[in-house]
Amino acid sequence: MFDIFKKKHNKKDFYFVGNRPHLRTEEEKSLVNKQEADLAFKRYKREIIDDLLLGNGFYKYKTNAYVRLNNIGLLEYVDLQKERYGSKTFCVNFAAMPLYCVNKYIIVSLGGRLGTYISGKDVWWDYASENVAKASFENVSMAIEKYMFPWFEEVSTEEGYRAKLQQVHSKKLAAEWLDALENIQDKETLIEQNIVELRLPKKIRKYKEL
Numbered sequence: 001m002f003d004i005f006k007k008k009h010n011k012k013d014f015y016f017v018g019n020r021p022h023l024r025t026e027e028e029k030s031l032v033n034k035q036e037a038d039l040a041f042k043r044y045k046r047e048i049i050d051d052l053l054l055g056n057g058f059y060k061y062k063t064n065a066y067v068r069l070n071n072i073g074l075l076e077y078v079d080l081q082k083e084r085y086g087s088k089t090f091c092v093n094f095a096a097m098p099l100y101c102v103n104k105y106i107i108v109s110l111g112g113r114l115g116t117y118i119s120g121k122d123v124w125w126d127y128a129s130e131n132v133a134k135a136s137f138e139n140v141s142m143a144i145e146k147y148m149f150p151w152f153e154e155v156s157t158e159e160g161y162r163a164k165l166q167q168v169h170s171k172k173l174a175a176e177w178l179d180a181l182e183n184i185q186d187k188e189t190l191i192e193q194n195i196v197e198l199r200l201p202k203k204i205r206k207y208k209e210l
Contacts, residue, residue, distance in 0.1 A: 014118050014143065018136030022124035024087040032128045037088040040133035045080065048137040052144060053078060059201040069204045070156040073187050075099045075194075077106055078148070088128040091115060092140055094148050096155045096164070099194045100187035101180050106198065109168050110155075110177075114140070118147055 024032070045064070058066040058078065065079035074096045083089045095111030097103065115123020125140060127133035154160040158181065168174040184190065195204065 014146065015139075016115070016119070016123060017139040018125045018127075018132055019115070019123050019139075020089065020126045022083050022087060022089045022091070022122075023085075024089075024128075029086050029088075032086075032088055034086070034088070036130060037128050037133070040130045041082075041088075041090070041127045044127075044133050044137035048141050049080065049144075052141050056149070059204055061201065067200055067204055068152075069099060069191070070096070070152070072156060072158055072161060072181075073098060073100050073191055074155060074161065075106075075200075075204075076152050076155075077108070077111070078144075083124065089124040089126055090136075091122070091124045092144070092148075094151070096152065096161075098177055098180055100184055100190040101177065101194075102190075103194055103198065107173075109170055109173055110164055111151075114143055114148055117151070118143060 050060070053066045054060070056068075058068045058076075061067040061077075064082070065077065067078075068076045070076055075098075077093075077095045077097070079093050081091050081093055092114040093108060093111065094114060094117075095106070095108035097107045097110060113122060115121065125136035127136055155164050161181065162178065165174045165178055168177075192205075194200070195202065
């Protein structure tokens with residue numbers, strides 16, 4: 001039944017399932033069982049995404065986000081962003097940022113949206129019903145394993161991180177982060193301070209020595 005949702009993007013040879021325009025018309029929204037949709041989102045987030053990310057060293061952060069600290073002191077961040085006006089769609093954002101810099105909030109300048117990273121287009125997945133939600137979350141899980149995990153693996157080395165910094169739109173921010181990588185000495189103390197400042201899970205501190 002999901003053939004209507006399936007598209008092949010030859011750019012990276014990935015089949016999107018469950019994706020649709022992120023906004024529904026008011027008439028379309030009136031046909032959605034909101035309770036069923038919300039329960040389906042919670043169920044498959046827990047059964048599919050929680051299982052995948054928590055099993056790979058991430059910890060839950062706030063409502064629909066996950067965080068992990070990598071080997072070089074970068075915070076790896078993933079969140080499921082719901083469309084805010086009731087269309088029952090969501091996208092997936094991912095990012096990395098140095099946790100040894102002074103931060104008052106999560107900075108997502110290094111990273112992007114998963115669907116855009118794969119296809120070059122903004123991709124939102126549907127969860128308006130039980131069946132569609134299951135297909136969407138399974139598809140997201142495959143996309144995370146195939147594309148997001150390798151991206152995080154690349155940025156977990158200083159060489160890979162330096163290369164990724166060239167993609168940051170703000171040259172000022174990229175320069176600041178590069179300078180911090182090369183010159184900040186007491187990274188561990190700053191990491192501890194930011195764990196408190198950002199209210200990150202304390203268990204996130206389980207990372208290899210810098």
